[in-house]
Amino acid sequence: MDIDKGPSPIVFRLDPGSGVPTYLQLVQQVEQALRLGHLQVGDQLPRVRDVVGGLAINPNTVLKAYRELEHRGLVAGRRGQGTFVERALDRAGLREQAGLRRSLLEWMAAADAAGLDDAGMSALFTAALQDRHTAGHGERDDRNERGERNERTEGIA
Amino acid sequence: MNGVAIEATDLGKRYGRTWALRDCSLTIPSGHVVGLVGPNGAGKTTFLSMAVGLTPPTTGEVRVLGRHAAGSPDALDMVAFVAQDAALYRNLSVAEMLRVGRSLNRRWDEASARARLAETGIPLDRRIGALSGGQRAQVALTLALAKRPGLLVLDEPLAALDPLARHEFMASLMAAVADDGVSVVFSSHVVAELERVCDYLVVVQDGQVQVSGSVEELTYEHHVLVGPADQADEVASLFPVVRDRRAFAQAHLLVRATGAHNVPPGWQRHPVTLEELVLTYMREPAAAALPGPKAVAR
Numbered sequence: 515m516d517i518d519k520g521p522s523p524i525v526f527r528l529d530p531g532s533g534v535p536t537y538l539q540l541v542q543q544v545e546q547a548l549r550l551g552h553l554q555v556g557d558q559l560p561r562v563r564d565v566v567g568g569l570a571i572n573p574n575t576v577l578k579a580y581r582e583l584e585h586r587g588l589v590a591g592r593r594g595q596g597t598f599v600e601r602a603l604d605r606a607g608l609r610e611q612a613g614l615r616r617s618l619l620e621w622m623a624a625a626d627a628a629g630l631d632d633a634g635m636s637a638l639f640t641a642a643l644q645d646r647h648t649a650g651h652g653e654r655d656d657r658n659e660r661g662e663r664n665e666r667t668e669g670i671a
Numbered sequence: 672m673n674g675v676a677i678e679a680t681d682l683g684k685r686y687g688r689t690w691a692l693r694d695c696s697l698t699i700p701s702g703h704v705v706g707l708v709g710p711n712g713a714g715k716t717t718f719l720s721m722a723v724g725l726t727p728p729t730t731g732e733v734r735v736l737g738r739h740a741a742g743s744p745d746a747l748d749m750v751a752f753v754a755q756d757a758a759l760y761r762n763l764s765v766a767e768m769l770r771v772g773r774s775l776n777r778r779w780d781e782a783s784a785r786a787r788l789a790e791t792g793i794p795l796d797r798r799i800g801a802l803s804g805g806q807r808a809q810v811a812l813t814l815a816l817a818k819r820p821g822l823l824v825l826d827e828p829l830a831a832l833d834p835l836a837r838h839e840f841m842a843s844l845m846a847a848v849a850d851d852g853v854s855v856v857f858s859s860h861v862v863a864e865l866e867r868v869c870d871y872l873v874v875v876q877d878g879q880v881q882v883s884g885s886v887e888e889l890t891y892e893h894h895v896l897v898g899p900a901d902q903a904d905e906v907a908s909l910f911p912v913v914r915d916r917r918a919f920a921q922a923h924l925l926v927r928a929t930g931a932h933n934v935p936p937g938w939q940r941h942p943v944t945l946e947e948l949v950l951t952y953m954r955e956p957a958a959a960a961l962p963g964p965k966a967v968a969r
Binding site: 641 | 704838839841842843844845846848849850866867868869870933934939940944
């Protein structure tokens with residue numbers, strides 16, 4: 515058994531085939547760990563060097579993920595120490611998600627009745643999501659993809 | 672950190688009648704992990720060996736870390752090089768190889784070198800020739816980093832390694848970047864592995880630079896537009912098109928569009944991966960993506 519001796523309760527893994535940018539995979543895994551209770555307020559995120567040494571990825575990618583989490587108000591960096599969880603994902607969000615999931619299932623039933631298969635639904639959903647981005651709702655994501663370079667030395671514990 | 676790692680001006684190298692590299696002008700900022708890619712014979716090794724001062728240029732000049740001419744004593748102190756074949760003496764032990772490194776370099780961090788070797792589990796008394804390829808690569812990396820370089824240049828460091836050794840080598844390299852903030856430039860054939868590691872990309876083709884820029888900007892600026900073929904000419908006139916693929920009903924246009932890029936109605940925009948981008952440019956020798964507007968091929 516491989517036991518991670520780092521200061522964090524979680525470890526990251528990457529899914530290279532997912533098409534999700536690496537930094538976003540790290541963001542999503544932290545959020546998932548928060549939802550599942552594997553990470554709690556005050557817990558430390560894996561140190562940048564440990565992540566980089568384990569996954570063989572660019573340190574800037576980890577820093578970008580941590581900045582995104584900071585931007586979302588979930589974690590905060592402490593100079594010279596590392597990055598720590600500030601806020602758990604609220605359970606109300608979970609309940610909202612359950613509601614959204616229900617309405618999505620209803621939508622899928624309607625799509626099924628209209629003759630769409632899984633791939634058809636997925637394509638329609640993706641296209642609608644892109645329309646939404648094109649209409650300007652995706653600006654926040656675009657901004658976060660840019661202007662975050664050359665800050666490698668910052669925030670490394 | 673926001674300086675220049677390598678700056679080449681009109682750099683060229685001719686061997687006999689053949690130009691291995693010509694008219695190469697580019698600036699690579701420091702503080703990056705730079706991937707230098709291109710087909711065999713594109714001039715990658717020639718470029719790197721001129722940048723580290725091993726080969727004198729036929730034309731032009733190359734400077735490193737701001738102002739030092741490649742090969743000058745100051746440049747040699749601050750630049751470390753790991754060659755394709757990881758130049759090590761096979762009959763020496765790892766400890767003896769360390770001693771050689773210490774005596775050949777003005778700057779030398781013995782403690783960090785020993786710590787790195789301990790971390791990778793390489794015994795000091797083992798002969799270099801008895802190490803695995805992956806371990807030899809790790810020793811070569813350790814020797815290069817022990818100089819505490821500002822710039823680390825590696826020529827095809829992954830070429831001879833199996834997938835596990837590749838992963839471990841890149842993990843060590845990235846840990847060094849996190850620890851010391853060293854600028855890294857490496858050439859590679861392994862396009863798929865670049866995406867995880869590089870934040871800056873240079874594509875060399877036929878002895879010239881074809882693409883150069885930060886990975887974030889390149890992947891942000893390029894995307895594939897998918898839509899009806901009968902509108903493709905119109906859409907293609909709106910953006911610089913790097914690759915144009917059409918069937919009778921559908922068209923895929925890989926475009927480079929900066930700033931606010933509106934997707935034409937009825938079209939879908941897909942992101943491109945770095946691998947797709949690199950392969951596309953390598954297939955389209957006439958297309959260019961240098962900083963600033965350049966001619967782009969259809």
